[in-house]
Amino acid sequence: MKTTRREFIPFSFYDHTGMEKHLEKMARKGWMVEELSNLGWKYRAIEPQRLHFYVSFDTRASQFEPEPTEEQATFQEFCARSGWKLAAFSGQMQIFYNEEEDPLPIQTDPEMEIRMVGKLARRVVPLYIVFLVLGFLLGGGWCVSLVNTPIKALTTPGGVLMGLYGLCLFLYGAVDLIVYYTWRRRALAAAQRGEFLPTKGCHKLFYIVMAVMALGLVYWFAVENRPGMRFLAGGMLLAYVVIFLAMNGTKRTMKRRKASAGLNRGVTMGVDVILAMVLMGGVTWLFFQGVQHGVFSIAEQIEAPLSASDLIGVDEEKYLTTVSVDMTPFLDRREVRCRTGFDQEELLPGMEYTLVNVHVPWIYNACFRELCRDTVVQAASHTREMLTTVQYEPVDPAPWGAEEAYQFNLEGEFQQKYVLCWPEKIVQLEADWDLTAEQMAVVGEKLKSA
DSSP, X not given: OOOEEEEOOOOOTTOHHHHHHHHHHHHHTTEEEEEEETTEEEEEEOOOOOOEEEEEEOTTSOTTOSXXXXXXXXXXXXXXXXXXXXXXXXXXXXXXXXXXXXXXXSOOOHHHHHHHHHHHHHHHHHHHHXXXXXXXXXXXXXXXXXXXXXXXXXXXXXXXXHHHXXXXXXXXXXXXXXXXXXXXXXXXXXXXXXOOOOOXXXXXXXXXXXXXXXXXXXXXXXXXXXXXXXXXXXXXXXXXXXXXXXXXXXXXXXXXXXXXXXXXXXXXXXXXXXXXXXXXXXXXHHHHHHHHTTTTOOGGGSOOSOOHHHHHTOXXXXXXXXXEEEEOSSEEEEEEEEEEOTTXXXXXXXXXXXXXXXXXXXXXXXXXXXXXXXXXXXXXXXXXXXXXXXXXXXXXXXXXXXXXXXXXXXXXXXXXXXXEEETTEEEEEEESSOOOHHHHHXXXXXXXXX
């Protein structure tokens, strides 16, 4: 029969009521908490019984203390005289239990309870603010990009993942703080009446957020097709896990040897810094090695569907053609640049184009607007003209074999910049010369099926 078990429940830092109710539920199932750590709570098997629990916080204590501080020991003696026994403690948290049916409460002053939680909040809230700012920048920036530049926002798996993580950080941090300060305001009002107000945390929301973040990571691993990126990300995740486990292992070992809090903190942080430098240095070295050998790019594996040499009838070797590729379940983007190579004496006309295959119909129009808007802004910045004088205008799509075609109009003068539309496909093309009808037909034939 199993005599121990572990569980990890991410209770909100202020939710002592939720912790107490959960511990009472576990005792009725035959489990008593005996150890608290960053890896979760450890339980030992007991006879199922109805127990009362009380969770206390002491911000003067440290998680590196090998034993309860003098203040904690005094408080534990006071609780013991009232029938409250210490079940487990770790740093600032102490958990007591009482076997009596109707025990005397440890805390009789609701204002003192509010002050106890408030002291803990003053240490935790700054970290929440950091998460909020980081989440707002990552998630908010991604949302703005999703509206204004959906192609760029959706074709980068890492960008989608970071945006999703930012939104999750911001959502959980904002909701948890709102719940805490709402409880505090109501608890202060209840304290004036001499009443205690139970806390209610957001650990269920945390589970949802973690599930979404896990799905986002699975999405990234499934979508990311650049060789070496999965290996690099896996190495970084493994490094973080090793550092986390090493820190916790070092701290626990030092506590078992009764090392002082200062020595424990110094040794643990030293192990953390050294291990982080070694592991992150190794990952960084692998990254640069991968960059040198091209394992983080798939551009070399994909040929350009259309080159300038296909249109003007010169040798392809006279051009330097580069391809940038991004692929996700939402859409694919290929950016191709055809320019004269540095080793060529003759300067030949070049071209560049962006080919977008849209897999989700509802973002088609947004992608079209992005391709038009990017060129409008760029042209306006170069000419310093009003935006109203720079626009794409519909032209005859027949020479291209497209369903729709638009040409860039600058101050009444058409430029060799086009946007071509087919079902589920949009192309933005710019050439250095005036395209003939025959060349337009070649462009349409090659890009339509690309």
